[in-house]
């Protein structure tokens with residue numbers, strides 16, 4: 001029988017790696033999303049009653065920051081939330097185990113056969129329940145962070161398959177930029193920068209300075225889809241959910257009108273609303289739209305951003 005002596009140098013190397021992994025923090029800044037077009041088709045039982053979509057997603061430079069740090073084995077997850085605008089996440093009834101970032105951590109842990117011993121923090125800047133995909137951005141950020149923290153190095157198609165089990169918008173949020181979405185929104189085909197379609201969208205004015213008009217009020221995505229089933233799409237609307245969202249939240253319609261009058265090239269309800277997104281051709285027009293929104297009290301919070309943008313991943317020891 002042979003005995004293998006522990007090699008102190010090798011042992012020291014592994015202890016150092018373990019300590020490094022435990023003190024590593026991965027930080028992901030994940031942008032909001034909007035839909036430059038959103039065509040809504042019929043419902044499908046196999047998608048849990050969700051509607052078929054044909055959409056062009058665009059990531060908008062309002063970022064939530066998610067950090068992930070390893071915790072001691074067996075201690076479970078933790079979640080710290082901060083930000084000035086937490087919407088219904090600030091309510092005492094909000095269950096942190098239902099937070100989209102935590103659900104994403106659980107999904108990654110299941111797929112990797114690991115325990116979810118991770119400390120997550122979320123700094124929220126994306127308005128909540130606003131049609132800007134904030135929860136999806138946080139889930140996508142958590143998936144990207146865990147992929148790096150646990151050194152899984154899974155390719156994007158594997159991460160997208162996990163994200164698709166959690167929500168329609170999440171696969172897009174992993175990569176941002178511009179993309180064509182089909183299925184229930186989870187089938188993603190990237191629109192590469194410089195491609196014909198990207199250039200066409202740019203020529204139409206879907207690039208550069210974006211103003212987001214946000215509200216204290218939130219809309220529930222299922223309720224907006226139910227309302228769409230009753231009222232249908234408005235004539236000529238690029239976003240088929242716009243008429244439904246405006247019927248539930250009329251101020252969004254006033255903000256669209258005001259932005260177009262003030263020179264926006266495009267102004268529409270973002271996704272399921274109630275936020276409104278306005279693309280301005282230049283700085284002066286952007287400022288004019290802000291002034292008009294303020295004067296008419298068309299939005300509760302105005303955010304100036306760029307589009308399209310992508311998530312940013314960083315690591316600190």
Ligand SMILES: C[C@](O)(CO)[C@H](O)COP(=O)(O)OP(=O)(O)OC[C@H]1O[C@@H](n2ccc(N)nc2=O)[C@H](O)[C@@H]1O
Nearest residue numbers: 049050051053167168169170184185221222225271272
């Ligand atoms: C409005 C959009 O943001 C546009 O990109 C999305 O369609 C909604 O994305 P999401 O919130 O990630 O959607 P999910 O979490 O998958 O679904 C939330 C709810 O929205 C409705 N829903 C969502 C997607 C879809 N294709 N059809 C639907 O009818 C369903 O009522 C569903 O229960």
Ligand SMILES: Nc1ncnc2c1ncn2[C@@H]1O[C@H](COP(=O)(O)OP(=O)(O)OP(=O)(O)O)[C@@H](O)[C@H]1O
Nearest residue numbers: 099100128129130131132133134135136138221271
């Ligand atoms: N990390 C999260 N950030 C925001 N909302 C979350 C999060 N986790 C869970 N939620 C819940 O998800 C609901 C929708 O919030 P979210 O900000 O994602 O809305 P949305 O942008 O309208 O969604 P959608 O992607 O359907 O357009 C809220 O009621 C909120 O309580």
